[in-house]
Amino acid sequence: MRNPIAVLLERLVMQPMWAQFRTGLESAAVPGSGGVLFLGDSITHIGRWDLMFPSIATRNFGISGERSGHLLERLGPIVSIKPHKIFILIGTNDLATKIKIEEIAANVAQLVDELVRALPDCKIYLQTVLPRANKFTARVKALNALYAEIAKQRRIELIDLFPLFDDGTGAIRKEVTNDKLHLMGPGYKIWRDAIEPLVLAA
Template identity: 25%
Template sequence: MSALEIVLVSLLGALIIFVAIYLFVVHTNAINRLEIFEEVNKNAKPGKIVFLGDSLTDFFPIQDFFPGVKIYNRGIAGDTTKDILKRIDNVVALQPRKLFLQIGTNDLAKASSPRKIINNVKKIVSTFKKEVLNIEIICLSLYPVSHTKKFLSPLIVGLRTNKKIQKTNELLVELCAAEGLKYLDFYTLLKDKKGRLDRHYTVEGLHISGKGYAVIAKALQSHL
């Protein structure tokens, strides 16, 4: 085996280990978050605001940006639309007056089509409309991504492309119009001149930096 082959095999092995550890951490975090939610729900007051989604919600320090407003963050890193449907009863139990929903980027990472994503979002919306009286549902667009970080971006961004994200957002706009929901466009707010997630707003091309969340929080303020 040549030196180059040894290096390539070593890199492949390291990548496999990295992916395995990442999946383990995501799975463990999801279980832990669900257990926390179950405990918090025991003393939670109905009629509050809930943010529901994946890591983009999970990592958003919403309550810190809005200390005067009671907000329940129900984001779990790694979640897809299917995962939300599986745990939706836990969120319905909060009986929120307002729900901010953003989900779908991890579906794209798993090669799901924009149409399938929106079909599942419709199921999520229908469940809340049925189970929570007079709820206001606000759908957040998916954020753009960027592949500018040469090493991290391919690993983290994966199969997500801005073309698929834009298509998903277009279908989400149609769904919101049909269901009478408010749609907030953060894709346009966070993109750079080339249509990518602005480097000032991201950690590695997918997740949002502190500066990015500050921009998002400012745009959300009038909708709380």
């Protein structure tokens, strides 16, 4: 059973914030504008993809607090843009709840299936969840293993970010974060360098 205070906080604070972010994204989504779309939670949202990849059109569809199930609710604006590439990073907020990893993976599998069906010419990249504090390591690794299966079964590319941010114990490297979750500048540079060839490829 979830903490009632956490439930109240989500209803009073997080849900209105998600609605505001979604409304903003939907209003900014120009149908058919294409580009490279980054889809995820606050880790994606904070990233300045326009500055990291100034030579191409990027679309930041990250929303703070987003979980895997939420992504399924906002596919319309994503599909309408008709991006030619989508980079997905989602799941860390799910892991902070009691949601089973199998349910998270099922949401992501459905997300990928719907994107593939709606955007057959779009290249979709599924990225593994980043390390957090050690108490999350087992669940992060288990979820990432399921992500690898999703990518293999659907013949999309898996970008394994986890080892790039692992401090050797399964926790996130201290120099890339100040809260054991979100990335700072050095972390975004590592991420950028890892995906740059895929982002910029024709």
